[in-house]
Amino acid sequence: MQNFSRVMMAVAVDISRFEGVPMAPPDPILGVSEAFRADKNDLKLNLGVGAYRTEELQPYVLNVVKKAENLMLEKGENKEYLPIEGLAAFNKATAELLFGADNPVIKQGRVATLQSLSGTGSLRLAAAFIQRYFPEAKVLISSPTWGNHKNIFNDARVPWSEYRYYDPKTVGLDFEGMIADIQAAPDGSFVLLHGCAHNPTGIDPTPEQWEKIADVIQEKKHMPFFDVAYQGFASGSLDEDASSVRLFVERGLEVFVAQSYSKNLGLYAERIGAINVVCSAPEVANRVKSQLKRLARPMYSNPPIHGARIVANVVGDPVMFGEWKQEMEEMAGRIKNVRQKLYDSLSAKDKSGKDWSFILRQIGMFSYTGLNKTQSDNMTDKWHIYMTKDGRISLAGLSLAKCEYLADAIIDSFHNIS
Amino acid sequence: MEYLPMGGSIKMIDESLKLAYGEDSEFINDKRIAAVQALSGTGACRLFADFQRRFLPDSQIYIPTPTWSNHHNIWRDAQVPQRTFTYYHPESRGLDFAGLMDDIKNAPNGSFFLLHACAHNPTGVDPTEEQWREISYQFKVKNHFPFFDMAYQGFASGDPERDAKAIRIFLEDGHQIGCAQSYAKNMGLYGQRAGCLSILCEDEMQAVAVKSQLQQIARPMYSNPPVHGSLVVSIILNDPELKSLWLKEVKGMADRIIGMRKALKENLEQLGSPLSWDHITNQIGMFCYSGMTPEQVDRLTNEYHIYMTRNGRISMAGVTTGNVAYLANAIHEMFASLRNNPQCSRSKSIHKAPSNPYP
Numbered sequence: 001m002q003n004f005s006r007v008m009m010a011v012a013v014d015i016s017r018f019e020g021v022p023m024a025p026p027d028p029i030l031g032v033s034e035a036f037r038a039d040k041n042d043l044k045l046n047l048g049v050g051a052y053r054t055e056e057l058q059p060y061v062l063n064v065v066k067k068a069e070n071l072m073l074e075k076g077e078n079k080e081y082l083p084i085e086g087l088a089a090f091n092k093a094t095a096e097l098l099f100g101a102d103n104p105v106i107k108q109g110r111v112a113t114l115q116s117l118s119g120t121g122s123l124r125l126a127a128a129f130i131q132r133y134f135p136e137a138k139v140l141i142s143s144p145t146w147g148n149h150k151n152i153f154n155d156a157r158v159p160w161s162e163y164r165y166y167d168p169k170t171v172g173l174d175f176e177g178m179i180a181d182i183q184a185a186p187d188g189s190f191v192l193l194h195g196c197a198h199n200p201t202g203i204d205p206t207p208e209q210w211e212k213i214a215d216v217i218q219e220k221k222h223m224p225f226f227d228v229a230y231q232g233f234a235s236g237s238l239d240e241d242a243s244s245v246r247l248f249v250e251r252g253l254e255v256f257v258a259q260s261y262s263k264n265l266g267l268y269a270e271r272i273g274a275i276n277v278v279c280s281a282p283e284v285a286n287r288v289k290s291q292l293k294r295l296a297r298p299m300y301s302n303p304p305i306h307g308a309r310i311v312a313n314v315v316g317d318p319v320m321f322g323e324w325k326q327e328m329e330e331m332a333g334r335i336k337n338v339r340q341k342l343y344d345s346l347s348a349k350d351k352s353g354k355d356w357s358f359i360l361r362q363i364g365m366f367s368y369t370g371l372n373k374t375q376s377d378n379m380t381d382k383w384h385i386y387m388t389k390d391g392r393i394s395l396a397g398l399s400l401a402k403c404e405y406l407a408d409a410i411i412d413s414f415h416n417i418s
Numbered sequence: 419m420e421y422l423p424m425g426g427s428i429k430m431i432d433e434s435l436k437l438a439y440g441e442d443s444e445f446i447n448d449k450r451i452a453a454v455q456a457l458s459g460t461g462a463c464r465l466f467a468d469f470q471r472r473f474l475p476d477s478q479i480y481i482p483t484p485t486w487s488n489h490h491n492i493w494r495d496a497q498v499p500q501r502t503f504t505y506y507h508p509e510s511r512g513l514d515f516a517g518l519m520d521d522i523k524n525a526p527n528g529s530f531f532l533l534h535a536c537a538h539n540p541t542g543v544d545p546t547e548e549q550w551r552e553i554s555y556q557f558k559v560k561n562h563f564p565f566f567d568m569a570y571q572g573f574a575s576g577d578p579e580r581d582a583k584a585i586r587i588f589l590e591d592g593h594q595i596g597c598a599q600s601y602a603k604n605m606g607l608y609g610q611r612a613g614c615l616s617i618l619c620e621d622e623m624q625a626v627a628v629k630s631q632l633q634q635i636a637r638p639m640y641s642n643p644p645v646h647g648s649l650v651v652s653i654i655l656n657d658p659e660l661k662s663l664w665l666k667e668v669k670g671m672a673d674r675i676i677g678m679r680k681a682l683k684e685n686l687e688q689l690g691s692p693l694s695w696d697h698i699t700n701q702i703g704m705f706c707y708s709g710m711t712p713e714q715v716d717r718l719t720n721e722y723h724i725y726m727t728r729n730g731r732i733s734m735a736g737v738t739t740g741n742v743a744y745l746a747n748a749i750h751e752m753f754a755s756l757r758n759n760p761q762c763s764r765s766k767s768i769h770k771a772p773s774n775p776y777p
Contacts, residue, residue, distance in 0.1 A: 018473065018624055021473050021624070021628050024634045027637075079609045081608045148641065266419060270646060271640060295495070299461070300460050300611060301460040304611040
């Protein structure tokens with residue numbers, strides 16, 4: 001028997017296997033929060049945060065969530081694996097929330113729903129599905145859009161291009177540009193649409209504009225692909241915020257919908273959401289579901305249970321569901337109040353006559369202020385207000401008490417800095 | 419419930435590294451380990467496979483025959499080419515050590531190997547400590563990269579330190595390793611999807627770079643990992659009383675399984691089975707590779723309502739004092755009836771290798 005003593009072999013590795021691994025660039029949002037934490041100034045304000053804050057600028061765990069978790073502890077359910085497609089009660093509740101319980105697509109069993117890892121996980125599953133079954137297709141994404149959209153399609157190896165969306169001149173929607181770009185894309189492209197509360201601009205199409213968007217998508221045989229991260233959180237009404245999705249479904253179109261409970265139930269870190277695919281027939285939905293499962297299994301096997309149970313408990317109990325709707329209205333209401341106060345402060349303080357009403361037309365957690373990068377830097381350097389370089393502020397991180405200060409900062413940055 | 423950082427809970431990661439690498443590991447002290455919280459073992463393997471594809475695009479992965487079927491899916495979906503290496507020896511229902519060593523020697527230098535750290539799934543066949551040392555030595559000669567999938571630490575022998583022995587041997591021998599850890603079985607957190615991926619790097623700077631890239635892979639997959647399971651893990655492992663309670667409970671689970679292995683073997687021997695059932699107690703962990711063929715398994719299912727995968731893998735976790743006699747009896751009767759009906763076309767010697775249901 002050979003002697004396997006612990007003498008180090010002379011087969012030295014001169015170059016590490018990981019020599020070619022560079023440091024990844026810092027996360028643009030994380031960098032904002034880190035800089036905010038390091039700032040010692042009393043007046044500092046973090047408007048980079050993508051999570052809801054109370055008027056006291058504290059994180060908020062919904063009361064109904066605490067109730068659900070206590071109930072879950074009492075029930076003492078086990079922690080066995082969920083099936084690959086997730087918790088059945090959760091999937092049912094989610095599809096019904098999105099499309100309406102009475103929607104024919106639900107009644108006919110035409111929706112393939114898989115519990116997924118929040119919005120990101122849902123988008124990624126859909127992207128992987130597109131890559132596998134529509135390898136020639138391209139995804140059209142809005143300019144601008146949530147930063148991670150591009151990463152998701154890149155990593156899934158799905159080609160993408162942008163359609164015009166934000167018009168800096170009006171600080172509003174470039175509707176004609178949007179329609180033209182969707183029109184110009186090859187037939188059968190996937191069009192990524194924000195269901196409500198567009199991130200980062202806060203600018204949503206009007207109902208009439210949604211109809212026209214649906215017209216051109218139908219005409220080009222494109223596949224509508226909704227990202228619904230703020231249902232109920234935008235207007236305060238679950239049904240109203242789902243109206244864009246339902247409009248498309250009513251036309252008989254097949255639709256992808258990625259959905260998340262991160263904001264509307266405050267379940268951020270639980271990673272709970274769903275990918276939904278409305279198909280032409282139940283048999284199609286079954287096939288699509290089976291293939292989504294095949295994509296999920298080598299990613300994470302089966303999704304995490306905790307968030308799914310919270311949702312199922314909340315939505316499944318009429319009293320808790322009612323309480324949830326109430327808390328959601330309050331969160332959305334606080335954001336609306338803060339928008340109003342910011343607008344009022346800007347209008348009162350800005351003597352130039354500039355029209356700030358775009359702030360009131362925007363909706364959801366974010367507002368695109370129209371400030372450019374240099375102006376945004378001024379917000380931080382001079383006023384200790386932290387935001388992203390594209391001029392986006394998170395109203396979720398703004399309190400009524402700070403609106404006047406913010407207004408002063410915006411006016412200064414807009415007029416005195418170019 | 420605020421978002422965890424992309425790399426997950428630092429507390430959970432720190433405790434996981436101590437479990438895998440040792441409480442006083444110099445590699446932990448020197449900050450040489452790039453580690454992120456992952457979606458249980460599956461997620462950890464997938465992150466590593468994607469990392470391989472992106473930064474080591476010429477590499478492939480050697481996977482043991484047989485293995486957990488999802489391993490094949492993971493590296494395939496990550497688009498990393500895969501090969502297999504000899505592992506299971508059907509005749510002895512043990513390790514084909516000679517075949518294993520041949521495949522290690524014949525693989526091109528610098529190949530990547532997937533190794534089950536303990537309680538091999540599905541066979542339950544683990545190398546001995548001496549065999550692990552030989553494997554490690556040969557890996558050094560060949561400059562192979564060992565990636566450990568450790569899904570059963572503590573759950574195999576009842577002692578987490580003992581179950582990490584293979585990893586510790588490789589670390590002693592100076593290998594840089596990768597490791598997927600899962601808390602699904604040893605903490606019963608199955609559906610919480612709690613795990614950890616770690617990669618031992620040259621130095622702290624490299625570990626920081628590698629971790630940053632693992633995060634970049636996670637971000638467009640799920641942004642950041644789920645918090646609940648990680649909280650449970652880090653609270654248990656950080657609290658001395660809870661940790662000691664956990665060690666007791668995981669030993670309890672492992673002991674029950676070990677007890678059932680003994681009971682099944684004894685029952686079969688007492689029934690007078692002429693066949694050899696040593697492998698039941700030689701194998702370790704949740705699974706027993708019985709050596710039964712798919713047809714024999716079908717008979718157990720159809721005639722005795724006993725359900726198992728058709729590769730003859732028995733989950734010992736499903737065996738209890740209440741059903742072990744029934745199970746032994748069913749197996750014994752089934753084989754006896756095969757012997758009594760030699761012209762039956764379904765009759766196959768138990769010494770024939772079970773066919774692989776996962777081509």
